Amino acid sequence: MTMPPIDHVSAALARIAPSRTTAMTDRAIALRAAGHDIISLSVGEPDFPTPDHVKAAAKAALDADDTRYTAVAGTEALRAAAALHFGRDLGLVVPPSQVIVTAGGKQAIFHALAATLDAGDEVLIPAPWWVSYPEIVRYAGAEVVALPTTAAGGYRITPAQLDAAIGPRTRWLLLNSPGNPTGATYGAADLAALGDVLRRHRHVLVMSDDIYAPLRYVPGDHATLAVVCPDLAPRVLTVSGVSKSHAMTGFRIGVAAGPDWLIRAMGKLQSHTSGNACSISQAAAVAAFTGPQDFLRDWCNRFRTRRDRVVAGINAISGLSTPVPDGAFYCMVDATAHMARFGDDEALALHLLDHGVAVVAASAFGGRGGFRISFATDEDRMDRAITRIAEAFG
Numbered sequence: 001m002t003m004p005p006i007d008h009v010s011a012a013l014a015r016i017a018p019s020r021t022t023a024m025t026d027r028a029i030a031l032r033a034a035g036h037d038i039i040s041l042s043v044g045e046p047d048f049p050t051p052d053h054v055k056a057a058a059k060a061a062l063d064a065d066d067t068r069y070t071a072v073a074g075t076e077a078l079r080a081a082a083a084l085h086f087g088r089d090l091g092l093v094v095p096p097s098q099v100i101v102t103a104g105g106k107q108a109i110f111h112a113l114a115a116t117l118d119a120g121d122e123v124l125i126p127a128p129w130w131v132s133y134p135e136i137v138r139y140a141g142a143e144v145v146a147l148p149t150t151a152a153g154g155y156r157i158t159p160a161q162l163d164a165a166i167g168p169r170t171r172w173l174l175l176n177s178p179g180n181p182t183g184a185t186y187g188a189a190d191l192a193a194l195g196d197v198l199r200r201h202r203h204v205l206v207m208s209d210d211i212y213a214p215l216r217y218v219p220g221d222h223a224t225l226a227v228v229c230p231d232l233a234p235r236v237l238t239v240s241g242v243s244k245s246h247a248m249t250g251f252r253i254g255v256a257a258g259p260d261w262l263i264r265a266m267g268k269l270q271s272h273t274s275g276n277a278c279s280i281s282q283a284a285a286v287a288a289f290t291g292p293q294d295f296l297r298d299w300c301n302r303f304r305t306r307r308d309r310v311v312a313g314i315n316a317i318s319g320l321s322t323p324v325p326d327g328a329f330y331c332m333v334d335a336t337a338h339m340a341r342f343g344d345d346e347a348l349a350l351h352l353l354d355h356g357v358a359v360v361a362a363s364a365f366g367g368r369g370g371f372r373i374s375f376a377t378d379e380d381r382m383d384r385a386i387t388r389i390a391e392a393f394g
């Protein structure tokens, strides 16, 4: 019998690609460390410092020797604080028992999908999508069904499109509003119309990734499926966290609320992966959810200013265009007019890197002919980056 080579990786791993957002960010960090002047617009994380009261809670937890294992699903304090957050910020009333704390929102998504998908299952993902959604689905052995959206359609799927895509093997629909990488935002009426379709297909679970809910630039309250259609809540997992809203990406805390069976299933898997999320980070997240939230208004205003600046700057460059995103801190830039020169958008992203700006190619998100900009960076660097992009296409 022929033995596999020592560097053989599993079929599951071979099915997936590394995260291209984190890969580009690692590359920008390495180039900077080597002395290159790189402005990174590649990673989606706020550049604001973590609020002082959150840092104080982390320090207090450390000083109190809060450094042991916690319950796998999270401390009682954080599950209660997360339930408070879901109620106050999303209008989703859930008991703490229906909340799980994970090592970043990404882990909640991974565990939910890995705990429920079998080979041959299908997962509907509106495209452009966040890089990790399809890879996690493929890792779990299931099939990705892309639901293409357009800038003209606000990057939102339509009820008819959803209805046509659902088949007997459809297990999940993934929704992300406000969305990464487009800022697409579904209002209550949009969700109610999708809910009408989902009501007819009782075998479909829905993941509502609401991690960017606090970062919206349109009037009105955030809308989420489990609230707009409460009858569907028993098959909706709502994912949130503190990474984006409280500039706590490095703390790695995500939270998810859903039906008991699913929270239990995710906990079963988590008991064999990370176990609990970091105890210090959990204490910090309690402070984030229960402490003052008023700084968010200021942050949103600053993100809105940056958004307007980046949109104006990009649209002023010949052959580039981007719509105005309603939420999150990303712009999807269409560069189709320049593609003949580059061949593919990865080459285009590398060309921009040569000009000192790190962005992520649209193809990483299931898009094409363009790139994503994260505008979670200060105004001065943003302006310099736009100047460099203009030169690169000049």
Ligand code: GLU
Binding pocket: 019, 021, 022, 042, 043, 044, 045, 106, 130, 131, 132, 180
């Ligand atoms: N979600 C962020 C992004 O899209 C962080 C990096 C990642 O995990 O993809 O840039």
